[in-house]
Amino acid sequence: MNWILFKLAFRNIFLHKMKTLIVGSILIFGSFLAVMGNSIVDAIASGMKNSITQSVTGDLQIYSEKAKEALSVFGNIDGSPSDVGYVPNFDKVKTALLKHSNIRSIIPMGGNFALMNPGNFIDIQVEKLRTLYKKKALKDPQVSSLEIESAKQQLLFLLNDLNEGVKQNRAEVILDTQSELESAQRDLQIALAPSFWEDFDDNFESKLELIGNKVAPLVFDDSMLYFNYLGTDLEAFKNNFPQFEIVKGQFIPEGERGFLIHDYVYETMVKNRIARRMDEIKKAVVEDQQKISESKELQELIKANKEQIAELYLTLDYSHKPVLTQKLKTYLNKEEEDLRLLLDHFFEIQEENFLSRYDFFYKEMAPYFQLYKISIGDVIPLTAMTKVGNSSAINVKVWGTFHFKSFENSPLAGSFSLIDLNSFRDLYGFLTESRRKQNQEIASEMGVLDLSKDDLEAIFGDDKKAEELSEAQQAQVSQEKIAENYTDAPVVEKNEAFINAALFLKDSSQMEDSIAAIQEINKQENLGIKVVDWRSASGMVGQMTIALRIILFGFVLILFMIAALMIMNSLLMATMERQQEIGTMRAIGAPKGFLYKIYLIETAVTSILFSFIGTVLALAVIYTVGRDGIPAQGDVAKFFFSGPRLHFYPQWGQILVVFIIILFISFIATQYPAWRAMKISPLRAMQNRD
Amino acid sequence: MHPIELVNVKKDYLLGNVRVPALKGVSFAIEPGEFTVIAGPSGSGKTTVLNLIGCVDTATEGDVVIASKKTSDLNDRELTSLRLNTLGFIFQSFNLIPVLDVYDNIEFPLLLKKDLTPKQRKERVDYFIERVGLKNHRKHRPSELSGGQRQRVAIARALVTKPQIVLADEPTANLDSKTGQSIIDLMKEINSIDKTTFIFSTHDYSIMNQARRIIQLQDGMILK
Ligand SMILES: Nc1ncnc2c1ncn2[C@@H]1O[C@H](COP(=O)(O)OP(=O)(O)OP(=O)(O)O)[C@@H](O)[C@H]1O
Ligand SMILES: [Mg+2]
Numbered sequence: 034m035n036w037i038l039f040k041l042a043f044r045n046i047f048l049h050k051m052k053t054l055i056v057g058s059i060l061i062f063g064s065f066l067a068v069m070g071n072s073i074v075d076a077i078a079s080g081m082k083n084s085i086t087q088s089v090t091g092d093l094q095i096y097s098e099k100a101k102e103a104l105s106v107f108g109n110i111d112g113s114p115s116d117v118g119y120v121p122n123f124d125k126v127k128t129a130l131l132k133h134s135n136i137r138s139i140i141p142m143g144g145n146f147a148l149m150n151p152g153n154f155i156d157i158q159v160e161k162l163r164t165l166y167k168k169k170a171l172k173d174p175q176v177s178s179l180e181i182e183s184a185k186q187q188l189l190f191l192l193n194d195l196n197e198g199v200k201q202n203r204a205e206v207i208l209d210t211q212s213e214l215e216s217a218q219r220d221l222q223i224a225l226a227p228s229f230w231e232d233f234d235d236n237f238e239s240k241l242e243l244i245g246n247k248v249a250p251l252v253f254d255d256s257m258l259y260f261n262y263l264g265t266d267l268e269a270f271k272n273n274f275p276q277f278e279i280v281k282g283q284f285i286p287e288g289e290r291g292f293l294i295h296d297y298v299y300e301t302m303v304k305n306r307i308a309r310r311m312d313e314i315k316k317a318v319v320e321d322q323q324k325i326s327e328s329k330e331l332q333e334l335i336k337a338n339k340e341q342i343a344e345l346y347l348t349l350d351y352s353h354k355p356v357l358t359q360k361l362k363t364y365l366n367k368e369e370e371d372l373r374l375l376l377d378h379f380f381e382i383q384e385e386n387f388l389s390r391y392d393f394f395y396k397e398m399a400p401y402f403q404l405y406k407i408s409i410g411d412v413i414p415l416t417a418m419t420k421v422g423n424s425s426a427i428n429v430k431v432w433g434t435f436h437f438k439s440f441e442n443s444p445l446a447g448s449f450s451l452i453d454l455n456s457f458r459d460l461y462g463f464l465t466e467s468r469r470k471q472n473q474e475i476a477s478e479m480g481v482l483d484l485s486k487d488d489l490e491a492i493f494g495d496d497k498k499a500e501e502l503s504e505a506q507q508a509q510v511s512q513e514k515i516a517e518n519y520t521d522a523p524v525v526e527k528n529e530a531f532i533n534a535a536l537f538l539k540d541s542s543q544m545e546d547s548i549a550a551i552q553e554i555n556k557q558e559n560l561g562i563k564v565v566d567w568r569s570a571s572g573m574v575g576q577m578t579i580a581l582r583i584i585l586f587g588f589v590l591i592l593f594m595i596a597a598l599m600i601m602n603s604l605l606m607a608t609m610e611r612q613q614e615i616g617t618m619r620a621i622g623a624p625k626g627f628l629y630k631i632y633l634i635e636t637a638v639t640s641i642l643f644s645f646i647g648t649v650l651a652l653a654v655i656y657t658v659g660r661d662g663i664p665a666q667g668d669v670a671k672f673f674f675s676g677p678r679l680h681f682y683p684q685w686g687q688i689l690v691v692f693i694i695i696l697f698i699s700f701i702a703t704q705y706p707a708w709r710a711m712k713i714s715p716l717r718a719m720q721n722r723d
Numbered sequence: 724m725h726p727i728e729l730v731n732v733k734k735d736y737l738l739g740n741v742r743v744p745a746l747k748g749v750s751f752a753i754e755p756g757e758f759t760v761i762a763g764p765s766g767s768g769k770t771t772v773l774n775l776i777g778c779v780d781t782a783t784e785g786d787v788v789i790a791s792k793k794t795s796d797l798n799d800r801e802l803t804s805l806r807l808n809t810l811g812f813i814f815q816s817f818n819l820i821p822v823l824d825v826y827d828n829i830e831f832p833l834l835l836k837k838d839l840t841p842k843q844r845k846e847r848v849d850y851f852i853e854r855v856g857l858k859n860h861r862k863h864r865p866s867e868l869s870g871g872q873r874q875r876v877a878i879a880r881a882l883v884t885k886p887q888i889v890l891a892d893e894p895t896a897n898l899d900s901k902t903g904q905s906i907i908d909l910m911k912e913i914n915s916i917d918k919t920t921f922i923f924s925t926h927d928y929s930i931m932n933q934a935r936r937i938i939q940l941q942d943g944m945i946l947k
Contacts, residue, residue, distance in 0.1 A: 037827065037834055044822040617818040620779050621880070622807020622835050624800065715779040715806070718818055719770065719892060 038627075042635035045607045052603040056596055057643040063592035064647030064691055070585040071687040072655050073663075073679070078578040080675035085571045087276045087675075088437045089263065089449070091140065091535030092544060094570035095130075095551070095562045096120065104533055104565060105572030106144060107448060108261070114144045115572070119463075120562055123529040129558045130536070133550045137539045138273050142265040143457055143532030144449065147417035149258040151406050154347045155195070155249040158188045159241050166237050183352065185233060188244070190351035192224055195251060197373075198343070213250075220247040258302055258406065260294070260415065261449040264457020264532075267293075273537055274437070282409035282433020285453060289430075292413070293451040296434040305404045307345040307380075308394075310334045314382075315391050325384045335382045342376050345402055353401040360397055409433055419462025429456050439676040454531070463530045533570075577673075593695060597702035600636055604706035608713075615710055616717025625711040632707035633700070640699040641692075648688055655683050724791065726887050726920050727753040727776055732785035734771050734943075745771045747943040748785070755887075756918040758911065762931050763940030769924035772940070773892045776922065777810060778802045790887055807835055811881030813891035813923070817873040819865040819880075825852065826861040829879045836884055851879040855909065871902035878909060882919070891923035895930060907933060 046053050086092060089106050096104045100117035108114050120126060123141045130136055151157065162184045168176045199218060223229060224244055233240055267285050271277055281299070285291035294303065301309060314331055317323040325331045349357070354372060361375040362368070369375050379398075382390055407413055409431060416426040429452065452460075538547055544566055551564045568575040608615070615628060662678030665671040670679075734746040745768050753759055761769045774780040775787045778794050787794045790809045797805065806812075819828050830848045833839055839847065852861055855875035865873055874894060881889050891910070895903030907930050914921050931937055939946040 037823070037831065040822055040827070041820070613818065614820060617814070617820070618831075619803070620777065620806060620812050621832050622803055622810075622884075624803050624835075627835065715777075716774060718812070718814060719774060719779065 038630055038634050039638075041631045042638055045604075045635055046639060049603055049607065052599065052606075053639065056599045056603065056639060057646075059592055059596040059599065060640060060643035060695065061647035061650065063589050063596060064644035064695060065651045066585070066592070066647075067589040067691040067694075068648050068651035068683070068688050069654060070589070071582075071691070072651070072659065072681045072684050074578060074581050074585060075684050075687075076659075076679050076681035077581065077673050080679060081575075081578055081673050082567070083675040084437075084672045085575060086541075086567045087274055089142075089535070090567040090570045091138075091273065092538045092541045093536040093548065093551070093564055093566055094533050095126070095139075095536060095564045096533040098555075098561045098563050100563065103572070104563075104570050106533070106570050107572055107574050108144070109572070114146065117532060119143070119461075119530050119532050120534075120560075121530050123531045123534070125529075125558075126534070126560050126562060129554055129560055130551060133547065133554060135538050135540055135543050135547045135550070137537040138269065140266055140269045140273055140535045140537075141454060141531035142263050142270075142534060143454075143461060144261065144263050145417055145457065145461055146259065146261045147415040147460060149260065149407075149413050149415055151258060153249055153252040155188070155191055155252055156245060158184070158191055159245040159249065162188060162237070163241055181234070185230065187351050189225075189230070190349075190354075191347060192221065192244070192248065194343075194347065195248070196221060196225060199251070217247055217251050221251065224248055260298070262292070262452045262457070263449045264452045264454050264461070266454050267291075267451060270451065273535070276437040276439060278436055278438050280434045280436055282431070285432045289432075290453045290456045291432040292415070292429045292453075292456070293432055294407070294434045295448075295450050296436040298450060299405065299407075299434045303405050303407050305345060305348060305402070305406070307338050307341065308399070308404050310338050311391055311394055314387065318387060325382070325387060335380070338382075339377065339380045342373065342380060346373060346376060348403040350401055350403070357398065357401050364393055364397070407431055415460065417460040419460070423462065425460050425462055427456055427459050439671075458530060461532070536564075589691075590694075593698050596640075597698045600639065600699055601702040601706060604632060604636070604703065605709065608706050608710045611710075612713055612717045613720065615713045616715050616719075619713065619715035620718040628710045629707045632703050632710060636699040636703045637696065640695050644692060644695045648691070652683055655681060724755075725752040725788070726755050726790055727922065728786075728788040729772070729775070730786040730788070732772075732775060732782045732787060734768075734775065734780075735783045745943050746775075746782075749940075749943070749945055750785075751938055751945065753888075753920060753922060755920055756914070757920055757922075757936055758914045758934055759920075759922045759936045759938060760931050760934035761922065761924040761938045761940060762926065763924075763946075764926065767940040768943045769940055770892050771943075773890050773922070773924055776888070777812060777890045778806050807832065808884065809887050811884065811886035811889040811919075813874070813877050813881050813889065813894045815893040815896050817865070817870070817877045817897070819873055819876055821865055824862050824864050825857055825868070825876050828865070828876055829883050832880060832884045847883060848879075851883050854882075854913075855879045869902075870898050871905065874898060874902075874906050875909065878906070878913075882913060882917075885917075886919070888920045888922065891921070893924050893926075895925060895927060900927075900929070903927065903930065 094104055094106065097118040097120050100115075102109070102115045102117060104117045105115040127139050127141075130139055152160070162181070165176055165181050165184055169178075169181065199221070220243060224240075229240065268287060271284065279293075280296040285293065300312070304312075314325070314334055317328065317331055318325065323331060325335070349372075358370065358372045358375060361372070361379060362370075365375060365378050367375065367378060369378070379390065379394075412428050412430045414426055414428050416424050419425045435451065536547075536551075538544065548564050548566065551562075554560070555562050555564070618628070619625075659681040662680040663674075664678050665674045665676070671677060673679075729752070730750050732746055732749045733744070736743040736745055749768070749772065761772055763769055771780070775782055775794075776789065778789060778797075781787075781795060789805060792801075792805065794802065794805075812818075820831065823831065826848060829851055830844060833844050833847065852858055855878055857872060857875055857879070860868060860872065865876070868876065874897075877894075881891075889910075894910075895906055898906065910921055910923070911933065913919055925931060
């Protein structure tokens, strides 16, 4: 019996080859896409889960019950940190929660952002000298007069170059009025006079002030550095995020305060722009196989480097100038003594010489320059906005850089640097009573004016406005920085506030149960916390795979709908063509159900056959490409893939779902044509073909 | 007991809003094993009568009784079952199923009937293939057969369920006279051997004259 049904059903499939082919291709494509897409989205979802949970969130996050916004560890859409208030007592929360057996660890954290104004290169050198003199006055044995001498020479080197620049009109002068400019240039001449340096050590205060206040404004400030950071218990952080790894420098010793910059930030934001552009070109040429001659972008980079050589030149350690000049002369084969001109030549980069110059740059030249605006070991001033809207500033030592293994260069995982919890609390504006008193004393001693909130917003808002602040105000900001310099002060005060905390579970598959248990503990012990899973805590980023899935599902569904419409159309056409035959079958004694079965089998065969082909193709790709992995194109992809390649595997459950959906849709598509067929009267059989 | 009985049957067709009376009160009864021709000029109502007997159409008035069942009392499923079990159809244009070969076409009603084992089924089909003289064509598709051969397949298909009544509306109209005659001969042979009741229409006089009984129609009425 059945095979006759099949024969009848198959007939139409072959009769309308073209239609079958089109329906078939759509079904093949649809099922291929669904199976393959699901497999990839799944891989991305688990990669992302790994990236997010292993770099910031842990399995769960807790934060204050009274939070105004939902916690988003990567910040809100506009980039601002989410306003979630704080929980005052970490120890109490920790003790209470660790009672739940599935919780492995709790790491307190808090996200914020801070600015660092590196000042201009003359400012920096002046500041360096000032510190050296101060230390020397305190009889620091590590400061030798030789070091001071060398710092003075460096300053002189910078001033000389500035003078050359002014003479050749290539100085980037920022002073508004002509008279200010002329007076600054006069001061520059004073500072360059040999007599100025003779009694420098004795009058360093006033001399440095002259250079810093009068001459330095001839130079542009370097752009502000912006740091997103996570304040956390660094030991706990290191121990619980196994992919955490120090890249440069060292981990902050226990009990010390300090700052760890994410290596990605360090390599992109902190690195000298000339060097960074060299890196970018290298990446484009080597990894992406681009040609300099064909890429406008790369040519722009080269042009920018040539125009801004000063940025590199000014970080040169003056004492190495002769060696570097000699090296460049030899390398470039040029009889030229002016280092600046030699550098001009060096950065004449073309297709053929790029790789060799890149190597020479890093191997032979880089050691003589300061390639990073912040060196490992530097103490940097960080200015942040406190909870209440004041600025707060601290000086903090940069101990090193870090990354997370397997998504090293991802901007998302690198979206934050790390700071110790106490420094975080200070920057955030948490003050213990004694700290508050101490600050007040310092403030009254120095007679600091209150900066208005507007001014602070200006500082944080945009650089231009910040520049418009009066010198006095700027000075005040930097004085505040000094006032709060307690980098070396031991941590003595107890302050337990935290913004949010990452929870690691022993068994992360028990997430729902653990959330319920934590909520219960929270109620009983009155902890005032809220608990969310990592996905919700990661905000938009965490929702991304859901969005991907919806898009994929929608697209595939549309494809299947089109296929269904075509199936319906082709069945209807066939029904119309076969009226006499259907009538004949009915006249001979075929019940309506028999016709219905023919239609069902016909569509079932079509849809099963083609979706099977699509699935097999997808599986073939999954087993071949998926096993080797798709290489992550770009750093963002690395974060989503949680590694350099995305490996994906068949998702049998979803394949089944795809199958069922296809069958269901084609079943629906069969109904109308089958109904039409069943309505055909056996009388049709009697009508002669005419 | 009559296998077929028509009692004052009237049939009107609706052509748009116009009522076309095709049968104006037809009554007759057929004896078991009769070999009957329905004759009459074109438009006299032959096809209409056969459709009513074949349970593929219903009368406007009057009773059509097939194998003691009043067809107007039956629902679609019962009518279908009656067609399958009691009636056999031979069509003017053969109406074979194009994808199925000779054997499959003949077997088709048996598969719908489901009352035989596969072995019995095969024996039955083979018997009728032999009977209509198509032993060497069992694997042929209808498109590979001549008109006469096709009609033989149709006859075998109509007979394979051993129906009480076989209906045929102008079975020879699409055949040349020689082939037509051989088909009529086959039908006569089966009628005389198996006692199957045959009722068919034709306007071929030479065929008409071979029938034992002729029902002559004119304008939707029987001519006495
Ligand atoms: N479906 C229909 N709709 C309207 N009128 C019809 C229909 N079928 C038949 N008729 C009309 O009913 C009458 C009887 O038709 P019928 O087909 O039964 O005649 P017939 O004897 O079979 O003729 P022929 O020898 O040409 O086949 C005719 O007048 C015809 O026009
Ligand atoms: Mg007719």
